[in-house]
Amino acid sequence: MLASIFKRAGIGFLIGVVIGNAIAILTGTSSTDGISFASKQLLDMAGGDSVAAMILQSVFSGVYGALCFAGTLLYDADRIPLTLATVLHCAIIILPFIPISLLLGWSSGIKSVLIMAGIQLVCFFIIWLILYFVYKKQVNELNELMNKSKQQDEQQ
Numbered sequence: 119m120l121a122s123i124f125k126r127a128g129i130g131f132l133i134g135v136v137i138g139n140a141i142a143i144l145t146g147t148s149s150t151d152g153i154s155f156a157s158k159q160l161l162d163m164a165g166g167d168s169v170a171a172m173i174l175q176s177v178f179s180g181v182y183g184a185l186c187f188a189g190t191l192l193y194d195a196d197r198i199p200l201t202l203a204t205v206l207h208c209a210i211i212i213l214p215f216i217p218i219s220l221l222l223g224w225s226s227g228i229k230s231v232l233i234m235a236g237i238q239l240v241c242f243f244i245i246w247l248i249l250y251f252v253y254k255k256q257v258n259e260l261n262e263l264m265n266k267s268k269q270q271d272e273q274q
Contacts, residue, residue, distance in 0.1 A: 127184040134183015135176045157223025
């Protein structure tokens with residue numbers, strides 16, 4: 119189990135770094151000093167050192183990705199009801215987002231953080247709903263196959 123946590127967290131960390139830095143590159147700001155791929159707030163925190171700011175951005179984006187990806191292990195635990203696993207995974211995704219987004223300057227204040235967290239919540243629900251219907255269809259197909267198999271067994 120511990121190996122699974124580290125494996126998923128490691129993959130999530132790498133995905134978080136890639137996505138975090140891709141967003142920073144796409145939303146980079148230009149100034150008289152040139153183009154910056156980190157927020158002004160993060161650059162100020164790093165003492166104006168853009169390399170240090172990118173390292174901080176990579177670390178915190180990676181930690182966020184690791185938490186989100188490792189949180190999927192909740193669905194593998196047989197003792198945790200699916201509803202509870204879903205709520206916990208959603209909390210693991212949204213709660214760390216608030217301080218990380220403020221720290222990295224992804225948002226300008228609590229209002230924008232709450233809006234972004236709300237968007238994440240809606241996206242989480244949409245993905246959950248899609249997967250629910252996909253799995254429901256698969257369960258129905260399996261039940262039909264079982265019923266056909268039982269009918270064939272009874273006929274023999």
